[in-house]
Every structure is written in structure tokens, then in C-alpha cells.
Amino acid sequence: MKLAPRAREGAPLAELTNIALVGNPNSGKSTLFNALTGLRQKVANYPGVTIEKKIGFFFDLHGRKCQLIDLPGTYSLLPSAPDEEITCEVLFGTRPDTPVPDAVICVVDATHLERSLYLVTQVLDLGLPAIVMLNMMDLLEEGGDSLDVAGLSAKLGCPVIPCQASRRKGLVELRATLSHELPPGRPVCRRCPAPVEESLARIAGDFPEERVERRALCALILGAPDPRRLAEVLAVTHLLPALRQEQERLEGKMPDWRQQTIAMRQSEIRTLTGEVLQKSPVIAKSATDWLDHWVTHPFVGWLIFLGIMGTMFLAVFEVGAGPKDAINALFSVLSARLEKILPAGDLRDLLTEGVIGGAGNVIVFLPQILVLFFFLGLLEDSGYMARAAFLMDKVMSRVGLQGKAFIPLLASHACAIPGILSARTLSDPGDRMVTILVAPFASCSARLPVYVLMIAAFFGGRPGAGVAEAAIVMSLYLLGLATAFGFAWLFKNSLFRGRPAPLVLELPPYRRPSLRTIGTQMLSRAGAFLRRAGTTIVAISVILWWLTAYPKVPGVDQSAQLAGSFAGRIGHWIEPVIRPLGFNWKIGIGLISAQAARENFVSTIGVLYAGKSKGEAEPIPLSRALLADRWPDGQPVFTPLVCLTIMLFFVFSLQCVSTVVAVRRETGSWRWAFFQFGYMTFFAYAVCLAVYQAGRACGL
Ligand SMILES: Nc1nc2c(ncn2[C@@H]2O[C@H](COP(=O)(O)OP(=O)(O)OP(=O)(O)O)[C@@H](O)[C@H]2O)c(=O)[nH]1
Ligand SMILES: [Mg+2]
Known part of the structure; x- marks a missing residue:
């Protein structure tokens, strides 16, 4: 691979348009990237959020376009995990898919100057033109410390700009500096054994x-x-x-030559830091220490963890339910109007049963999903997530995984794909593989609509008390986590034997969560959810509606038409496989369409049961339509036991094509992707069979 030519001494940055953002994890690189480019890269208060390079554009003060590359955080240029490798490859200019950086912006957490300068000095050693952005200056000043910025710049031989990326402070100075010539980096630490x-x-x-x-x-x-x-x-x-x-x-x-080399660099950096940083004397234990004592306490810490989770799910039901009902009512009005203005026929049925019955029934869950993301955002941005990982370290090491692997598991509660990607932060390949294999057990947000619908049916269509509903959802989430731990233990003791690496996770300081950051992320989540509902889910709903409407059976009632349709025939063909779980053919069709994405279950069931509203003065809620369904012997289909079994199926099975593709990409083989799909589906089936049959035996 050919290396790009080195930047010329004093070359004007007019020619240097590709700029790489590097720095320690959690130093604020993505916050700066977003502020400069206007993009919405994920930002959160724990190390290892960015695990992939991301490119954006901005203009310097002369209006020249600059290409900015946001990169995963790293502590040194010797990569120890796959995400850090990406950063090093980009800096060395050896990634074929990324432009060679002409300059580097080193983002430094000013409150961790000494540690951050290790990477900065390595970057300067490489001779790349660099600018140091001293981020988190607000926190440094709050702590009473002061920093000689000009002195630091003179010692490093490069521009140093104080900034507060979260408030967009220091951006103009950065743009101005980029508009001028930048000297190539010069080594600061020259001594070696x-x-x-x-x-x-x-x-x-x-x-x-x-x-x-x-x-x-x-x-x-x-x-x-x-x-x-x-x-x-x-x-x-x-x-x-x-x-x-x-x-x-x-x-x-010199047997310890590596340690000695590192120690010499560290000592030079310590001297340099001492000359520019005035630390305020530490008087008492900080509030962070006090909070951390309780939040990571082996008993109280767990109570806090469960309390936070409980509050989150309670809010999902209590706060999210109102707007959900409002959207539901809106769709009902829309449906009733369409019934009135359109003549009876396929077009009317397609819109009311296919589009509104399908995609509409998924969209109503948007408020509850947003409440969930608001809470996850609060937890991530405040710094609690890293504490939860710390708390879990004991459990994780029992199953043979490092505590850091809990971060990918936590991230999977939003969506398994970023969770699987963030397993890149794990240095041990075995741990990484095991984490990828179990991550989809963490209940992602796509499961929430299924849980909420089934809980409504579980309570017989009546709204259950928010506390009971929240308790059920929380139990399902915990069950998913416990299953992930169980399989991790199994895999670590069979396929991927190895001792767990010690927990090397830095606890970030608590920060007041930024509503702007959380709001931006909620908006982008809402956009993604609505795009999916408006495209794939509508498409699948329309196809499904067609399968239920054709072939036409003249002169029969709605249920006979459904039974004789293509969907009905496919459904009856698969029924013997799912009948032992208590599922009828409609649930079976729902499970098949849910293989593409879990929300499809709700839209499919919505289409299949849309006909139940026919003849009613007003469209009835989906949960009530489900309860009206009967087996040929008159027994209800959706008993509490069946609702529970469906929820369990969704806790354990892997129904998401995008996850399978992501696992194939991350593991580099279809073998692991299919293995994961196979074992999770088989396990889901086996558990549901056992639960349903045991429930029936107990007379439920
Ligand atoms: N107080 C304060 N917080 C900041 C500042 N800049 C960023 N943050 C917060 O710092 C945390 C980390 O920010 P990110 O931009 O995700 O950090 P990163 O360097 O991209 O992290 P990784 O992707 O994990 O390497 C977030 O909670 C930000 O809101 C700042 O100047 N002051
Ligand atoms: Mg980042």
C-alpha cells in the first residue's frame, strides 16, 4: 500500500482539506464534530461511543471547504482493539476508503491533560500538522484549576485553542486557525532508553x-x-x-524496555503538565466520589439500578400512553373519514386495513419509544451508563466476560446493531465474539410495541395499572439480560474459552445531561422510526393486505374470506408447527413477517385483524379485536398464557434481518450469523413450548 506524501514544511492549509479528529475516548470529539458540521453523530458520556469513522464538512473563515473525519477514541497510537485500529489506520494514511488527513485536530479533555498529552505527543511525533483543542474548559474552571494555554502551545509547538464544544465555544478560533498556515508537528518527547x-x-x-x-x-x-x-x-x-x-x-x-520507554515519555509529559497547569488543592471528597460510592455499592447500587429501570418503564406507560391514545384516535378519525368518502372496494380497504391497520398501528407507539429514548439519553449523557457497567462487572466476570462488555449490551437496548458494533471496543477477540452472539437478547426498542400490545391483551383490553404494566416490561428486559449472561457463560466455557480481562473502564465525571444532545438524538430516532414505518412497514402491510384480500371468495363473510385467502392458506400450512405454542395461523403469519423486523408483527396483526372493526360504529382498538378472536371450538385465542408466550418468543428470538447482516459484517462470516439466528430461534421455540404446555397442564 502506498503511503501518501508527507505534508510540506509550512504548507498553507488551503491545500490541506482533510482533517482528522483524534483524542482519548469521551473527550468530546463527536460533540465538536457535530458543532462544526451540523451532523448528528451519537454523543454520550461514556468511553467508546464512536466505533466507526464518520465524515462531514465545514468551512474555514475564508470559506474553504474542509472535510472532517470523526474517529473512535484511543489512548495511544498502539491499537489494542479494532475500533482503535481504525483511528491509527486513518492517521497513518493507510485506509483505502478514507482520504489521507492533511491535518489533525487533537481533542483534549482539559481535566485530564496529562493522560491526554500521551496521544498528542505521539501524533506530533508523526510530523502531522496538528491543532490541540482544549475541550471541557468549563469543567476545568469549575474545579478551580487554571491552565497556561500560550505556554502549552509554545511547549507543544502547535496551536492550542481552549474550547467548550458542548456550547460551541472556541469554534470561531478553530476556523480562524485553520485558515492560516500550520507547521508540521515536531516531536516533544525525544528521550528513549x-x-x-x-x-x-x-x-x-x-x-x-x-x-x-x-x-x-x-x-x-x-x-x-x-x-x-x-x-x-x-x-x-x-x-x-x-x-x-x-x-x-x-x-x-533490558527486559522491561517497553515499560521504561513508556515511563520516560510519561515523565516528560508530567513535567510539561506541571509547568502549565495550576491545580487547585483538593479539600474534601467530591460529590462524585460520594455518589459513586452508592451507585456502585454491591447492594444499594443494584437497588438504584432497578429503581432507575422501574421509573423508566413507568414513564413509558404513564407519560407515553396519553399521546399514544391521541395518535390512535387520530388514525380512527382518518379511517372513519376514508370509509365515508371512498366507495366500498379495494382502494378503501387497502387504505383503511392495509396502510392504517398496518403501519398506523406501529406509528402509535412512537411516543412510548421516544420516552424510552429520552431516558436512555439521560442515563448515557449523565455518566450513569459507565457506573452500570462497573456494577455489572462482578456478574460479568462470573460468566467470564469483562465488565466493559456490558456497554455493548446496554447499547443494544436501543437497537442491537449499534450494540454489536460497539463490541469493537473489546480487545479480546473471544469476548467480542461472545458479546456479539448474545447482544440481541437485550430487549431492543422494536420489541416495545409487541410487548405493549400483548400486555394490553393480557389485561383483557382494559388498561392495566401503569405499575403492573411497567413491572411486566421490566421483567422481560431483565429476563433478556439474564439470558444474555447465561449464554455468555455457556459460550465462554465451550466455544471461546479464556480468562476475563480485568475491567479497564474509566468512570467519566457526572455531567448535567444536555437536553440539546438528547433532543437531537430523539429526533433522529423518531425520523428513522417514521421512515421505516412509512416505507418498509407500509410496503409489507400492503403486500399482506393483498394476500388477505385475494383470491376473492364471493358471497362469504369476512373470516371465511380471510381463511380462503393466500395469507390464510400459508397460515394454515404453518399452523401445525406453532399450534403446540398456543399460536393460531394469524400469529404465525405475524411471526414470519417479524423475521424481517420485529415491529412487523404488530402491523401484520393489525392488517389481519382490521376486518374485525367492520360493521362497528367506530374502529375498535387492536387489543380488543385480538380478544374477540376465537378458536373453532369457541375458546379465546389470546388468553393471558398465549400473550405471555408471544412476549417470551420475542424476548428470546432473533427477528431482525439487519442484525443478521450486521453480525455477518462484524464477524466476517455468514456461519456465525446463521448460528446466532438458529440457536436463538430454537431456544425461543423450546422455552415457549415448555411454558405454554406447562401453563396448560396447570389449567391456565
Ligand atoms: N461539560 C462539558 N461537556 C462536554 C463538552 N464537550 C463534550 N461534552 C460531553 O462529553 C461527553 C462525551 O462527548 P462525545 O462527543 O461523545 O465524546 P467522544 O470523544 O466522541 O467519545 P468517544 O466517541 O467515546 O471516543 C458527552 O456527554 C458530551 O455532552 C464540554 O466542552 N463541556
Ligand atoms: Mg465520539
């Missing part, structure tokens, strides 16, 4: 010097415990024998 210097002198000359400083590159690869991967990234595998030889020589001469 003597034997390492000797090795570098021997082999650095063989490294290509087209893109970045060869000495810095050589020092990086030499320090890697396994230099192969980095050598591949940098296309210098031909130098591997020489590198290994030098490593062996160093081991012989």
Missing part, C-alpha cells in the same frame, strides 16, 4: 518516509508486543524479521 535508541538508529532508516516521520513509526512498531498487525497496516511486513531481531536483542539487554 539508550538500547532502544540504538535499535531505532539501526532500523529506522529502512522505513518509508513518504507520509509520517520514520523514526516515530519505527518506534511505534518496535514497541508493539506483536508487531505483525501494525506492520501489515503500514505495509512494512518485509521489515518484520529485522524488527523481531531488535526486539529479542532488547529483551536480552
